[in-house]
Amino acid sequence: MHIVILAEFAVPSGGAEKVALESARGLAEAGHAVTYIQAVTGEADPLLEHPRLTRIDLGLADAWSRPAVAAALSGIWSSEAAHRLAGALAALPHRPDCIHLHQWTRSLSPSIFPVLFGTGVPVLLTLHDYFLACPNGVAYRFDTGEPCGLRPMSAACLVAPCDSRSRLHKMVRVARTAALRQAIGQSALHVVHVCDASRARMGGMLGRYALTHHRVDNPVRVAERGPAAPGEGDAIVYVGRLTREKGADLVAEAARAAGLPALFIGTGPLSDALRQRPGIELLGWQSPEAVQSILRRRARALAAPSRWYETGPLTVYEALAAGIPVVASDRSGAAEKVRDGETGFVVPPRAAELTEAFGALADSARAAAMGRAAHAAYWAEPMTLQAHARDLSRLYEQIVHNRSCAMQHSGVPDRTDSRIEVSDPLPAKL
CATH class of the missing domain: 3.40.50.2000 (Glycogen Phosphorylase B;)
Structure with missing residues (x-):
């Protein structure tokens, strides 16, 4: 074709x-x-x-x-x-x-x-x-x-x-x-x-x-490298534009309440405000390869607590493929790939629910088990190219x-030419 x-x-x-x-x-x-x-x-x-x-x-x-x-x-x-x-x-x-x-x-x-x-x-x-x-x-x-x-x-x-x-x-x-x-x-x-x-x-x-x-x-273009070790991760990681609608502020608030550091990869309108908070690390934009490396080395979980109806943020799938638990908003389309309580948590985009999920992942053994389950579930039906x-x-x-x-x-014959009809410069009505 x-x-x-x-x-x-x-x-x-x-x-x-x-x-x-x-x-x-x-x-x-x-x-x-x-x-x-x-x-x-x-x-x-x-x-x-x-x-x-x-x-x-x-x-x-x-x-x-x-x-x-x-x-x-x-x-x-x-x-x-x-x-x-x-x-x-x-x-x-x-x-x-x-x-x-x-x-x-x-x-x-x-x-x-x-x-x-x-x-x-x-x-x-x-x-x-x-x-x-x-x-x-x-x-x-x-x-x-x-x-x-x-x-x-x-x-x-x-x-x-x-x-x-x-x-x-x-x-x-x-x-x-x-x-x-x-x-x-x-x-x-x-x-x-x-x-x-x-x-x-x-x-x-x-x-x-x-x-x-x-x-x-x-x-999702990620190689199968075996599961990461989220039980040894030292931070809740957020990847994306730092905005309120994507829930970056919720990650900072909930991670602190759960007693965990929060690591942000990306920039946006909330950068300065987040930088003023204790327990926050901002790395700015990173290459896709660097993001994968950081996730595998540092992430106890990936947080994606969007307030808006995101369709399919790729970072969620990439984290699951690496064997990292995901805490996803129930408004995000990518949450359909997260098995609540098994490979991560699906919660409303509110600080209280996020704090509870992050608190559960503070248990290293539970984070490790969820990571292994996430890796196995993803690669059973991988979203490969x-x-x-x-x-x-x-x-x-x-x-x-x-x-x-x-x-x-x-009875209508199929067209075999490649002539294209161009529309009028402006629509007749708006």
Whole structure:
């Protein structure tokens, strides 16, 4: 098969791009022809160096690097992104069997969806976030510090001051969501969920679209090295951006109450406040290899107490693979991989419950036993790159087969050309 992977970056600037890159590499290693299209011009990860993998750079600018007004307008609808993508797809020497999109909010905008649907091949979108329904993308109210229970784009949603930046940013994101709704309309779109919780939550938000839902685990690129020794670990470890919505402050408070040091890998708005607390060690951002080394040497447990509905934070899976217990928020999709009381704890993102879990792990024998159980459970069904590529291959084949059968049944001939129809520069209505 010929698969087009579309993402905004060709380096792992975030979880979505990391999965896109690894998917592309895994599919190429599985024997598929892969075209990786990056929207934002820049360097490429060595993962994309493979004989069956071709990379195309659309040469677009990251919206975050543009002046505010230009960034807002292009974020709502970028004719430039649509035309460049259409040209790249039309120039492919072989028509793809399907196109898989991983991110579109930083440079591509809703304008690309009519282009993708115009190819006549199946289009898939992995839901790494909630932007398909929610204007701020995380289904979280930054004004109240709690997950959002409002219906996306309802009157209550439109007036809620929920954005992490300002009301003006919220207005721009509302306009973008309105453009997205029109761009997708009732076109057939396959959405890929990375956890069961995302599928359950998003299902009720996306009723207006003609979607087919699928479930595929993210890949986790860690080698099997035997279990770590968390019973000898000296700290509760947190890996990620240091923000309130991800629960970094909860880790500091609960670890101190449990009598354990807390070690933070990452940076963010809470860095200075955390640095002032006793028993806290901040290491800043580290390479993936360094993170793995630190976890194996220092971690008694990994803490991931998100207040928002995270989909599938990779650090949770990486810790389990290393044989390190995980204390995860019951709001996190990754918690489905944690066996409560056996390979870690699944608790509400509150200091009292976290303190109790950390206190239990202060028992070295219990931490060691949980670590061994975590390692055994993970490697019984590992989320390897090969498993991810296998599951994606089966999904693509099923989608292409079902589409072919449906077209034969309806008497509509399959398209064999690669001409792309480009949408109008602006949507008719917002």
